[in-house]
Amino acid sequence: xxxxxxxxxxxxxxxxxxxxxxxxxxxxxxxxxxxxxxxxxxxxxxxxxxxxxxxxxxxxxxxxxxxxxxxxxxxxxxxxxxxxxxxxxxxxxxxxxxxxxxxxxxxxxxxxxxxxxxxxxxxxxxxxxxxxxxxxxxxxxxxxxxxxxxxxxxxxxxxxxxxxxxxxxxxxxxxxxxxxxxxxxxxxxxxxxxxxxxxxxxxxxxxxxxxxxxxxxxxxxxxxxxxxxxxxxxxxxxxxxxxxxxxxxxxxxxxxxxxxxxxxxxxxxxxxxxxxxxxxxxxxxxxxxxxxxxxxxxxxxxxxxxxxxxxxxxxxxxxxxxxxxxxxxxxxxxxxxxxxxxxxxxxxxxxxxxxxxxxxxxxxxxxxxxxxxxxxxxxxxxxxxxxxxxxxxxxxxxxxxxxxxxxxxxxxxxxxxxxxxxxxxxxxxxxxxxxxxxxxxxxxxxxxxxxxxxxxxxxxxxxxxxxxxxxxxxxxxxxxxxxxxxxxxxxxxxxxxxxxxxxxxxxxxxxxxxxx
Amino acid sequence: xxxxxxxxxxxxxxxxxxxxxxxxxxxxxxxxxxxxxxxxxxxxxxxxxxxxxxxxxxxxxxxxxxxxxxxxxxxxxxxxxxxxxxxxxxxxxxxxxxxxxxxxxxxxxxxxxxxxxxxxxxxxxxxxxxxxxxxxxxxxxxxxxxxxxxxxxxxxxxxxxxxxxxxxxxxxxxxxxxxxxxxxxxxxxxxxxxxxxxxxxxxxxxxxxxxxxxxxxxxxxxxxxxxxxxxxxxxxxxxxxxxxxxxxxxxxxxxxxxxxxxxxxxxxxxxxxxxxxxxxxxxxxxxxxxxxxxxxxxxxxxxxxxxxxxxxxxxxxxxxxxxxxxxxxxxxxxx
Ligand code: HEM
Numbered sequence: 130x131x132x133x134x135x136x137x138x139x140x141x142x143x144x145x146x147x148x149x150x151x152x153x154x155x156x157x158x159x160x161x162x163x164x165x166x167x168x169x170x171x172x173x174x175x176x177x178x179x180x181x182x183x184x185x186x187x188x189x190x191x192x193x194x195x196x197x198x199x200x201x202x203x204x205x206x207x208x209x210x211x212x213x214x215x216x217x218x219x220x221x222x223x224x225x226x227x228x229x230x231x232x233x234x235x236x237x238x239x240x241x242x243x244x245x246x247x248x249x250x251x252x253x254x255x256x257x258x259x260x261x262x263x264x265x266x267x268x269x270x271x272x273x274x275x276x277x278x279x280x281x282x283x284x285x286x287x288x289x290x291x292x293x294x295x296x297x298x299x300x301x302x303x304x305x306x307x308x309x310x311x312x313x314x315x316x317x318x319x320x321x322x323x324x325x326x327x328x329x330x331x332x333x334x335x336x337x338x339x340x341x342x343x344x345x346x347x348x349x350x351x352x353x354x355x356x357x358x359x360x361x362x363x364x365x366x367x368x369x370x371x372x373x374x375x376x377x378x379x380x381x382x383x384x385x386x387x388x389x390x391x392x393x394x395x396x397x398x399x400x401x402x403x404x405x406x407x408x409x410x411x412x413x414x415x416x417x418x419x420x421x422x423x424x425x426x427x428x429x430x431x432x433x434x435x436x437x438x439x440x441x442x443x444x445x446x447x448x449x450x451x452x453x454x455x456x457x458x459x460x461x462x463x464x465x466x467x468x469x470x471x472x473x474x475x476x477x478x479x480x481x482x483x484x485x486x487x488x489x490x491x492x493x494x495x496x497x498x499x500x501x502x503x504x505x506x507x508x509x510x511x512x513x514x515x516x517x518x519x520x521x522x523x524x525x526x527x528x529x530x531x532x533x534x535x536x537x538x539x540x541x542x543x544x545x546x547x548x549x550x551x552x553x554x555x556x557x558x559x560x561x562x563x564x565x566x567x568x569x570x571x572x573x574x575x576x577x578x579x580x581x582x583x584x585x586x587x588x589x590x591x592x593x594x595x596x597x598x599x600x601x602x603x604x605x606x607x608x609x610x611x612x613x614x615x616x617x618x619x620x621x622x623x624x625x626x627x628x629x630x631x632x633x634x635x636x637x638x639x640x641x642x643x644x645x
Numbered sequence: 646x647x648x649x650x651x652x653x654x655x656x657x658x659x660x661x662x663x664x665x666x667x668x669x670x671x672x673x674x675x676x677x678x679x680x681x682x683x684x685x686x687x688x689x690x691x692x693x694x695x696x697x698x699x700x701x702x703x704x705x706x707x708x709x710x711x712x713x714x715x716x717x718x719x720x721x722x723x724x725x726x727x728x729x730x731x732x733x734x735x736x737x738x739x740x741x742x743x744x745x746x747x748x749x750x751x752x753x754x755x756x757x758x759x760x761x762x763x764x765x766x767x768x769x770x771x772x773x774x775x776x777x778x779x780x781x782x783x784x785x786x787x788x789x790x791x792x793x794x795x796x797x798x799x800x801x802x803x804x805x806x807x808x809x810x811x812x813x814x815x816x817x818x819x820x821x822x823x824x825x826x827x828x829x830x831x832x833x834x835x836x837x838x839x840x841x842x843x844x845x846x847x848x849x850x851x852x853x854x855x856x857x858x859x860x861x862x863x864x865x866x867x868x869x870x871x872x873x874x875x876x877x878x879x880x881x882x883x884x885x886x887x888x889x890x891x892x893x894x895x896x897x898x899x900x901x902x903x904x905x906x907x908x909x910x911x912x913x914x915x916x917x918x919x920x921x922x923x924x925x926x927x928x929x930x931x932x933x934x935x936x937x938x939x940x941x942x943x944x945x946x947x948x949x950x951x952x953x954x955x956x957x958x959x960x961x962x963x964x965x966x967x968x969x970x971x972x973x974x975x976x977x978x979x980x
Contacts, residue, residue: 143936147936150933151930157926157929158926165917374818401822401824403909410912412912558913558914571897572898576894
């Protein structure tokens, strides 16, 4: 029990908080230097592939998901337990300090770090009134009487410092709770939509779906709305090829509670300007090209197709993808096409076609045509490449729009044109609005905590002794800085001179003669 | 919107002129530091001459010595004094030229002039200079320290003008947001101020070491020798603290503004992108610095090192993360 209490004391000490803050900073470092699975799983795989046992060791200790790892959580949870532990007594103490009157003046004000005295022609009562007026409302002032007609003033200011500091730390704690709750109830889906297509906000519609715990358990459902159609996507570029604007024009509708669709609404989603709907946000994340082809199959039938090609080069948008045309079941007469799409093509000295710009200018579709069985094992398969185990290459060509290539066995491929696609991402996080409020509170608290200084001031106003009537009233002033002593000396000197100026000057005759 | 190349060129020219002006100013500060005020050394440290009150801003209290009034009067016209004054005038002129360069850059492309690393460095540099001028306003006697502020600023601007330089151009779609103005202004503002804080911290460590070595009559070696002419360690420590106390809420606000922007641009307010991660690290380290200042046994030297660690994290975030580690923050404008 004793040890438990000791350990708790230790945990909530400033020193521990300091060490834990350091650990937190240190623990975040590998999260930025090593590839992280939630951000880029492909990079993690590549790292594992090239680093063997070392990579597997790092993986085992969670280095590829630092911010989801147990040890990172341990550090911040300890820090926040420590924070909560040190906040409770501080809040109690501060509440008491605020409720309490400023302390009575110490006996000897000249023993305080700052002190001074002067004389006044006023009575103690009158001067006390004048001094209170000088100090103004920023000071909390209590007036007390001491024996012999002595009046003391106890003044204190700067409570805001501790209030702000507590507000800041409480805001941090609240923020952590909100983040955790938000993660439970959040979801995020992304989907590629070709021009002319649409989707509804439901897990099955998404290419990738990342639910929080509650969404995964089905305890919250995605908000009911549909992006009915991507009407158009426009990418604008400057003369030098730098992109200047991306805009996706969509039609959406909310689903009413009775299951019918609401009215269709037009909206343009651009980068930095998501569509905000029903607590969800729809973002424009990426875009690309979906070339269209017409394929004459080995049996003479004709198929039209358009396929999403993914950009492999982020600056020139050279893209790759595949077409898969099923022939009669089991005949081994399927046609598969792997290809690349060069929006602004250029032919290198080696005859290889690449792209020089993401803008579309007389594009080239390069096709590698295969015949055989497309999906021999019947398993789900990528739509962006071919499983070539039972395919045989029958030809290749680079096509401009409208051109056709003919294979020896009669198969033809015509490049008909292209449509744009966009990648949209839908996010839901119910606590982020509250989090913003808490963040603002944290900044406000921080400013209060760092800009305000705590000060104490006492005045002892002693009347002229009874046996020496007419000798002036003596005012002794003492000051104490309770935080951030920085420039207290001048501050005090300034206050002292203002207090002195408020005193009625003592008439010289009066001082000299010592009588009325 | 096309870029006005004439104005853009003028901006580049002014940028170079600003560096040159700062360099001359630095030479003057150096001259003052080296020759101008020998009398200072003896008087340093213990005389309380003036304390300056700041309203909200970083205020500086000076326990350093300025020569006693009589000595000061007779000293007034020394070459050192005159060089020091010239240095300040040159700094102000340099800052004005520097600000015009930044403004023209923005006018030329009709946008906020901090859309890539070059422009950001330029803004951070001018803020560091202004922060120093602000401290000078409050505490004129720290003037001769100017050399230590101008040095990193000139270095930063040199890097900006050579390695980081990017031609004036309109913003890519990802940066077309008013949050660019808010977020990056807060970041550049706080980082400029934190540079001056780091400078004062280094000087504090030097001065402290100097006092320790002279106390045991040890041998002084560079850079500890610089300590001979520096203000009292308490002063340097306090100025360093005040500047952090001033910059930290701005930095915090900058990070929050970044999170708000990330929510609008990328669909989440925080995603542990390398840039975000290092902003977090620097923030936590500066929070640790503020804590250390309030923890027995950590004040002084330990706290000073934490301040420098925070500055290191911030600098790492700017140079290494932007250039070497790629993330979503495609900001550098370098490739
Ligand atoms: C969650 C991590 C924490 C962060 C980010 C943090 C941040 C800060 C910051 C920025 C300040 C400066 C404001 C000021 O100086 O008034 C501060 C002050 C303070 N913090 Fe924390 N803090 C954390 C946890 C803690 C914990 C666990 C404790 C308790 C042991 C604590 C106790 C204090 C105290 C007493 C001050 C006032 C220091 C002073 O008077 O200057 N903090 N904190």
